[in-house]
Amino acid sequence: MNPMEWLTQTLAVVAALVAAPLFLGWINQCRAWLQNRSAPSILQPYRGLVKLFHKDAVLAESVSPLFRAAPYVVFAAMVTAAAIIPSTSTRLPFASAADAIALVGLFATARVFLSLAAMDVGTAFGTLGARREMMVGFLAEPALLMIIFVASLISATTALPVISEQLAAHSLGLYPSLAFTSVAFTMVLLAENARIPVDNPSTHLELTMIHEAMMLEYSARHLALMEWAAALKLFNYACIGFALFIPWGTAMGRAGPAALLLSVPLLGVKLLLAGAGLALIETVSAKLRVFRAPEFLATAFLFAVLGLLVHLLLGA
Amino acid sequence: MSPLPFSLQLVNALATLLLLSSFAMLSQRRVVSLVNLLALQGTVLFLATLLLAWRTGQHHLYVSAALTLALKVCFLPWLLHRLIRKLGVYWDAEPLLNISGTMLLGVLIVVFSFGLAQPIVALASTATRSGIGIAIAVILLAFLTMITRRKATSQLIGFLSMENGLFFGAMSATYGMPMIVELGVALDVLVAMLVLGVFFFQIREQFDSLDLHHLESLKEGK
Numbered sequence: 001m002n003p004m005e006w007l008t009q010t011l012a013v014v015a016a017l018v019a020a021p022l023f024l025g026w027i028n029q030c031r032a033w034l035q036n037r038s039a040p041s042i043l044q045p046y047r048g049l050v051k052l053f054h055k056d057a058v059l060a061e062s063v064s065p066l067f068r069a070a071p072y073v074v075f076a077a078m079v080t081a082a083a084i085i086p087s088t089s090t091r092l093p094f095a096s097a098a099d100a101i102a103l104v105g106l107f108a109t110a111r112v113f114l115s116l117a118a119m120d121v122g123t124a125f126g127t128l129g130a131r132r133e134m135m136v137g138f139l140a141e142p143a144l145l146m147i148i149f150v151a152s153l154i155s156a157t158t159a160l161p162v163i164s165e166q167l168a169a170h171s172l173g174l175y176p177s178l179a180f181t182s183v184a185f186t187m188v189l190l191a192e193n194a195r196i197p198v199d200n201p202s203t204h205l206e207l208t209m210i211h212e213a214m215m216l217e218y219s220a221r222h223l224a225l226m227e228w229a230a231a232l233k234l235f236n237y238a239c240i241g242f243a244l245f246i247p248w249g250t251a252m253g254r255a256g257p258a259a260l261l262l263s264v265p266l267l268g269v270k271l272l273l274a275g276a277g278l279a280l281i282e283t284v285s286a287k288l289r290v291f292r293a294p295e296f297l298a299t300a301f302l303f304a305v306l307g308l309l310v311h312l313l314l315g316a
Numbered sequence: 317m318s319p320l321p322f323s324l325q326l327v328n329a330l331a332t333l334l335l336l337s338s339f340a341m342l343s344q345r346r347v348v349s350l351v352n353l354l355a356l357q358g359t360v361l362f363l364a365t366l367l368l369a370w371r372t373g374q375h376h377l378y379v380s381a382a383l384t385l386a387l388k389v390c391f392l393p394w395l396l397h398r399l400i401r402k403l404g405v406y407w408d409a410e411p412l413l414n415i416s417g418t419m420l421l422g423v424l425i426v427v428f429s430f431g432l433a434q435p436i437v438a439l440a441s442t443a444t445r446s447g448i449g450i451a452i453a454v455i456l457l458a459f460l461t462m463i464t465r466r467k468a469t470s471q472l473i474g475f476l477s478m479e480n481g482l483f484f485g486a487m488s489a490t491y492g493m494p495m496i497v498e499l500g501v502a503l504d505v506l507v508a509m510l511v512l513g514v515f516f517f518q519i520r521e522q523f524d525s526l527d528l529h530h531l532e533s534l535k536e537g538k
Contacts, residue, residue, distance in 0.1 A: 176332035298416040299343065305423050306335065313430050314328050314446050 008089040016082035020235035021045035023271050030279030052224035060121050070117035071225035077110040078232035087239040088263045089251040090161035099158040100148045111137050118214035129213025139297035140191045146304035147181045151244050168247035180307030182245045187300035193234045196282040198293050238274050323371045330364040331450045338457040342422050343415050350473045351396045357480050358388030376495050383502055399513050412464045429453040444488040451485030466527050479505055
C-alpha cells in the first residue's frame with residue numbers, strides 16, 4: 001500500500017468514527033426543531049458517550065462471556081463496514097477484501113451477536129427485543145440485497161467502490177429503476193436503524209421498543225460501545241445510500257489530495273441534508289404496530305424487485 | 317450508456333410511475349385514497365400522452381391527451397368523490413387476501429406480463445415499445461385489485477384503472493388507437509360510470525350494503 005491509500009483508508013474510518021455521533025445529534029436536533037421543542041446540542045451524543053465511558057460496568061450474575069464480548073464484536077463489525085463503504089474516497093485498499101454482499105453479511109453478524117447477547121441474560125425484555133429484531137432483520141436483509149443487485153446489474157460488479165464510480169460516470173440519464181430502489185433503500189434504512197415507522201429510538205416504553213429492549217442490561221463502557229455502534233450503523237447506511245444514489249463529490253479512483261480534501265465537506269453537506277430528511281420523515285409518520293412492520297418491509301422488498309424488473313425491461 | 321433520447325427516457329419514467337400507482341392502489345384500504353390514486357394515474361397518463369404527441373408529431377394524440385385530462389383527471393374522480401360522499405363508503409372491508417400476500421402476487425403478475433410482452437416487443441416498431449410490458453402489468457394489476465375487493469366502489473375503480481392500462485398499451489404499441497375507437501371507449505367508460513353510479517344506489521337499497529357477496533345468493537331474504 002502506498003501512502004495515499006493509507007491516507008484515504010484512515011480518513012474513511014476516522015471520518016466515520018467522528019461523524020457518526022454528530023450525525024445522530026444533528027437528526028435529534030432537527031427532530032426537536034420540527035416538533036417545537038428546544039433542541040439538545042449537536043454534541044449531546046458525545047457527552048453521553050463520555051459519561052458512559054467514565055462509569056463502572058455492572059454485569060448481571062448470570063451472564064456468559066458472550067455478553068461481554070458482544071459490544072466489541074458489534075462495534076468492530078461496524079468499523080470494518082465503515083472501512084469498506086466509499087464515504088470520502090473510492091480508493092479503499094480494504095474494499096477489495098469484501099464486496100457489497102459481504103457487507104450485508106457483516107451487518108448480519110452484528111445483528112446476530114446483538115440478539116444473542118440480549119437473550120443471554122435471560123430477561124423477558126431482552127428476548128422480546130431479540131425476537132423482534134430478528135423478525136425485522138430477516139425481512140430487511142433480502143430487500144437490501146435486492147437493492148444492491150439492481151445497482152450491481154447496472155454497473156456489472158458487486159464491489160461497492162466500483163459501483164459508485166460507474167454510477168457517477170454515466171449520470172446523465174433517468175434511471176427509473178434507481179428511483180424505485182432509492183425509495184426501497186430509505187425504507188430499509190428506517191427499519192434497520194430502529195427509526196420511527198418501525199421502532200422509536202427515543203422511547204423506553206416496554207411494549208413498543210425493539211432496539212432499546214436488547215440493550216437494557218448493558219451499562220457503562222459496554223453500553224457506550226453499543227450506542228456508538230448504533231450511530232455508526234446509521235452513518236454506514238447513509239453512506240451506502242450516498243454511494244448508490246448520489247455518488248457525486250466522492251473522490252474517485254486515483255484522484256489527488258485536493259479531491260480528497262473537497263470530498264469531506266461535501267460528505268458533510270450530504271449528511272446535513274440526509275439528516276434533515278430523515279428527521280422530517282420521522283416527524284410526519286406515526287409508529288406502526290409491530291405486526292404491521294412486515295407489511296412495511298414487504299413493500300420495501302417489492303420496490304426493490306420492481307426496480308430490478310424495470311431495469312431488465314427498460315434497460316435503464 | 318443510455319442511447320435513448322431524453323424525452324423517451326421521460327416516457328419510460330412515466331411508465332414506471334404508472335406501474336407504481338397500480339401497486340399503490342393494490343395496497344390501499346381507503347376508498348377515498350383509491351380515487352385520488354386513480355386521478356394521479358390519469359395525470360401520469362396525460363403527461364405521457366402529451367410527451368409522446370410532441371415527440372412523434374401525431375396530432376390526434378393531442379386530442380386524446382385533452383380527453384384524458386378532462387375525463388380521467390377531472391370528471392371521473394369528481395364523480396367518484398361525489399358518489400362516495402352520497403353513499404357514505406369511506407373504507408373497504410378487509411380485502412380478501414392480506415396486503416403483503418397481494419403485493420407478492422402483484423410482483424409475480426409483473427414478471428408474468430413482462431414475459432408475455434417479450435414477443436410483442438420484438439415485433440413492434442415504435443420507439444416506446446418497452447412500455448407494452450408495463451401496460452399489460454397495469455391491466456392485470458387492476459384486475460387483481462378488482463378481484464381482491466368486496467365493495468362495488470373499489471371494483472369500479474379497478475375497472476377504470478384497467479382502462480388506463482389499455483390506453484397506455486395502445487399508445488406504446490401503435491401510438492394510440494384510431495380516433496373513432498378512442499372516442500368510443502371514452503364514451504363507453506363514461507356511460508358505464510354513470511350507469512354503475514345509479515346501480516350502486518339500487519344495490520344498497522336492496523341489500524343495505526355495497527358488498528357484492530350478497531349478489532351471489534339467489535334466494536331472497538337471505
